Amino acid sequence: MTPVQILAAILLAITVGFGGAWQAQNWRYGEKLAGIEKAQALAIAEAGNVAREEEQRRQAAVNKEASDAREQNKVATLDAGIADAAGDRLHVEANQFAAAACGDPGAAQRGASATRAAMVLSDLLQRADKRAGELAIAYDRARIAGLACERSYRAIQ
Numbered sequence: 726m727t728p729v730q731i732l733a734a735i736l737l738a739i740t741v742g743f744g745g746a747w748q749a750q751n752w753r754y755g756e757k758l759a760g761i762e763k764a765q766a767l768a769i770a771e772a773g774n775v776a777r778e779e780e781q782r783r784q785a786a787v788n789k790e791a792s793d794a795r796e797q798n799k800v801a802t803l804d805a806g807i808a809d810a811a812g813d814r815l816h817v818e819a820n821q822f823a824a825a826a827c828g829d830p831g832a833a834q835r836g837a838s839a840t841r842a843a844m845v846l847s848d849l850l851q852r853a854d855k856r857a858g859e860l861a862i863a864y865d866r867a868r869i870a871g872l873a874c875e876r877s878y879r880a881i882q
Contacts, residue, residue, distance in 0.1 A: 786880030794873035801865040
């Protein structure tokens with residue numbers, strides 16, 4: 726064998742040795758990467774499950790608060806109806822009082838201004854009572870909505 730052939734054989738042996746070592750290294754890193762990818766896939770799936778469960782818990786809490794608010798609005802509407810009925814009875818009594826003041830012989834002597842004053846006061850009472858009822862309904866609804874919003878916010882924290 727010539728020195729060139731010996732040198733070529735040594736270089737070939739070194740190349741094959743390094744190539745085998747390189748392939749073994751690639752194979753070990755390939756297994757590590759496959760393990761890491763599997764662990765990441767499991768972690769992503771678990772994180773997705775946890776996020777879905779939390780979202781469902783929060784949505785259930787918000788739905789419960791909305792349902793409670795609707796029930797409270799129903800109760801407030803019923804109470805407003807009862808208050809309106811009481812106000813209507815008060816209006817009837819005020820009108821009867823105004824009519825009695827107009828029919829009173831002493832009221833006739835006081836003149837038409839006293840009659841007008843009694844009618845104006847009766848009308849003013851009706852308007853004030855009606856407006857107070859409207860404001861009470863609006864306040865009740867706003868309060869119920871605000872409290873429901875606050876409870877929903879606390880539930881999802």
